[in-house]
Amino acid sequence: MSASTFRNRDSARSLETRERILSTTENFLVQNGLDLSIRAVTEEAGANVAAVNYHFGSKEGLLRAVLEGVAGPLNQARAEALERAKAKAGVNPIPIEDIVEAVLHPYIFGPEGRENAGMIFLRIALANRVRPTDLGRALIREYLEPIAQQLLHALREALPDLSDAEIHWRYHFMISSVLATLADMEVGGRFHTLSKGECDVTDKAEILRQLVRFLSAGLRAPRGP
Amino acid sequence: MSASTFRNRDSARSLETRERILSTTENFLVQNGLDLSIRAVTEEAGANVAAVNYHFGSKEGLLRAVLEGVAGPLNQARAEALERAKAKAGVNPIPIEDIVEAVLHPYIFGPEGRENAGMIFLRIALANRVRPTDLGRALIREYLEPIAQQLLHALREALPDLSDAEIHWRYHFMISSVLATLADMEVGGRFHTLSKGECDVTDKAEILRQLVRFLSAGLRAPRGP
DNA sequence: GTCTATAACACGATAGAC
DNA sequence: GTCTATCGTGTTATAGAC
Numbered sequence: 001m002s003a004s005t006f007r008n009r010d011s012a013r014s015l016e017t018r019e020r021i022l023s024t025t026e027n028f029l030v031q032n033g034l035d036l037s038i039r040a041v042t043e044e045a046g047a048n049v050a051a052v053n054y055h056f057g058s059k060e061g062l063l064r065a066v067l068e069g070v071a072g073p074l075n076q077a078r079a080e081a082l083e084r085a086k087a088k089a090g091v092n093p094i095p096i097e098d099i100v101e102a103v104l105h106p107y108i109f110g111p112e113g114r115e116n117a118g119m120i121f122l123r124i125a126l127a128n129r130v131r132p133t134d135l136g137r138a139l140i141r142e143y144l145e146p147i148a149q150q151l152l153h154a155l156r157e158a159l160p161d162l163s164d165a166e167i168h169w170r171y172h173f174m175i176s177s178v179l180a181t182l183a184d185m186e187v188g189g190r191f192h193t194l195s196k197g198e199c200d201v202t203d204k205a206e207i208l209r210q211l212v213r214f215l216s217a218g219l220r221a222p223r224g225p
Numbered sequence: 226m227s228a229s230t231f232r233n234r235d236s237a238r239s240l241e242t243r244e245r246i247l248s249t250t251e252n253f254l255v256q257n258g259l260d261l262s263i264r265a266v267t268e269e270a271g272a273n274v275a276a277v278n279y280h281f282g283s284k285e286g287l288l289r290a291v292l293e294g295v296a297g298p299l300n301q302a303r304a305e306a307l308e309r310a311k312a313k314a315g316v317n318p319i320p321i322e323d324i325v326e327a328v329l330h331p332y333i334f335g336p337e338g339r340e341n342a343g344m345i346f347l348r349i350a351l352a353n354r355v356r357p358t359d360l361g362r363a364l365i366r367e368y369l370e371p372i373a374q375q376l377l378h379a380l381r382e383a384l385p386d387l388s389d390a391e392i393h394w395r396y397h398f399m400i401s402s403v404l405a406t407l408a409d410m411e412v413g414g415r416f417h418t419l420s421k422g423e424c425d426v427t428d429k430a431e432i433l434r435q436l437v438r439f440l441s442a443g444l445r446a447p448r449g450p
Numbered sequence: 451g452t453c454t455a456t457a458a459c460a461c462g463a464t465a466g467a468c
Numbered sequence: 469g470t471c472t473a474t475c476g477t478g479t480t481a482t483a484g485a486c
Contacts (some may be wrong), residue, residue, distance in 0.1 A: 011288075017451080017452085032356065033355055033356060033443030035355075035356055037478085037479065037480085038479090038480070038481095039478090039479075039480090045446055047452090048451095048452060048453055048454090049480090049481095050452075050453070050454085050481085050482080051451085051452075051453090052480095052481095053480085053481060053482070054451070054452080055451095058480080058481075059480065059481090068320045093350075117306050123355075126354070126355055126405065128415070129351070129405055129408045129409050129414075129415065130258055130348075130351055130352055130355050130408060131257065131258060131260055132261075132414070133329045139405055140415070148419060152361050152393075164423055165420070165423045167436070168416070168419065168423055169421035169424055169435040169439070170435075170439055171419075172406060172409070172415075172416045172419075172420075173402050173435075173436065173440075175400050175405075176401065176402045176403075176404070176406040176409070177401045177402035177405070178401075179401070179405045179463090180351065180354055180400075180401030180402070180404045180405040181397060181398055181401040182356050183354045183355060184397070186399070189354075189357070190353070190354065190365070191393070192398075194373060194393065194396075194397075195390070195393035195430045198389055198390045198393055199390050199393050201407055210391070210394040210395075210398070210449070211398065211450065213446050213449060214394070214395055214398045214443040214444075214446055215398075215443060216446070217442045217443045217445065217446030217447075218439040218440060218443035218446075220441075220442065221438050221439055221441070221442030221443075222438075222442075224434065224435070224438060242469080242470085262460080262461065262462085263461085263462070263463095264460080264461070264462085272470090273469095273470060273471055273472090274462090274463095274471090274472095275463085275464080275470075275471070275472090276469085276470075276471095277462090277463095278462085278463060278464070279470080282471090283462080283463075284462065284463090307469070
């Protein structure tokens with residue numbers, strides 16, 4: 001490495017501290033959920049502790065900035081997937097399988113070029129079940145509520161036999177299953193341990209296939225008496 | 226209140242500090258999950274901060290003591306429910322509905338006289354998905370592993386078409402759904418808000434019915450190609 | 451913009467008086 | 469057994485030098 005290499009790197013570092021903190025925070029969110037300290041993040045990002053407060057005002061400001069950058073592409077990917085399914089179905093109601101897949105695909109694979117954007121939201125949604133906070137509730141209402149309503153609407157049309165209450169129950173079961181399932185999809189996790197390598201935890205396509213099969217059947221269960 | 230009332234109360238307090246801390250910790254676990262501080266617990270229990278260390282050695286010792294007292298009745302209730310379902314089925318494989326109900330009932334209703342014993346374990350299992358710890362893993366292996374194997378075995382017999390991998394996938398989806406669903410079953414939670422009072426979050430029997438219907442159908446989904 | 455130093459607080463654990 | 473007082477460590481946030 002020459003002196004100019006160092007100069008360039010340092011220059012880039014100085015100019016892009018904000019971006020490096022953002023991207024490092026994303027990684028922390030994906031891997032450890034909301035349980036991060038700005039000390040750990042800034043150290044990993046090669047920045048100073050005070051940089052977070054300078055650039056984002058507070059820890060909450062940093063989190064909001066991350067989600068702000070991630071929500072747009074994610075919601076767009078989800079909306080597009082649902083639109084594609086709708087177009088494919090034509091005048092008929094969208095098949096359950098297609099609805100479920102349209103919702104899950106962006107979460108599991110992420111929008112183009114942001115593979116873990118979905119996981120960030122899943123982590124936050126799950127963390128908010130374990131320990132609800134004002135911030136968590138606000139973020140969910142802000143970023144997740146619209147898509148939830150779209151999804152509920154599609155389910156109602158695809159499952160006209162079910163009462164509104166039953167739609168809500170099953171929607172909630174589905175989301176719950178996805179949240180807790182995907183939070184555990186890592187080598188050394190509970191699922192990996194229990195299944196003794198029988199299932200490939202890293203195969204996202206397989207996760208999606210199995211989830212779609214299971215959840216579609218659950219959603220289609222006969223209505224209660 | 227007479228002086229003797231106070232004396233009696235104080236005497237009882239003195240003698241039963243250990244028990245009061247245990248029971249207060251249970252309530253904290255049910256309501257807030259693993260995220261408790263011994264300061265908050267002892268204050269609520271009317272005991273001194275140092276009492277936890279005196280009686281249980283450490284925070285971990287306190288948690289282990291709570292689970293030790295709760296695991297026995299819970300595991301017994303689960304084993305009995307599964308045995309009843311087995312006896313009812315006779316030589317036939319146990320129907321899926323009965324398997325699911327046998328597993329869920331003790332968690333949702335708790336063993337006789339310990340209504341929230343199940344919720345304590347659910348909270349801990351879910352917390353360990355969000356943020357795995359050595360303690361959490363140890364507790365799960367110790368208290369939840371045996372019943373998991375029993376359940377997997379019953380599912381294999383009831384669903385002979387499925388590969389072992391598919392059994393594991395669906396088992397995991399089921400447990401995940403239950404964990405995240407029940408963590409949210411409270412007034413003001415996400416489900417309650419989203420369903421706008423359409424579903425009764427406090428009706429445990431209804432929760433069980435809906436869960437059994439949804440999960441049984443999911444488990445019974447046709448096997449993959 | 452970046453850093454050091456520090457304020458202000460919460461936590462678990464423990465020594466030592468009673 | 470119970471208490472107070474304190475230690476050591478972690479956290480966010482901020483003041484002020486550079």
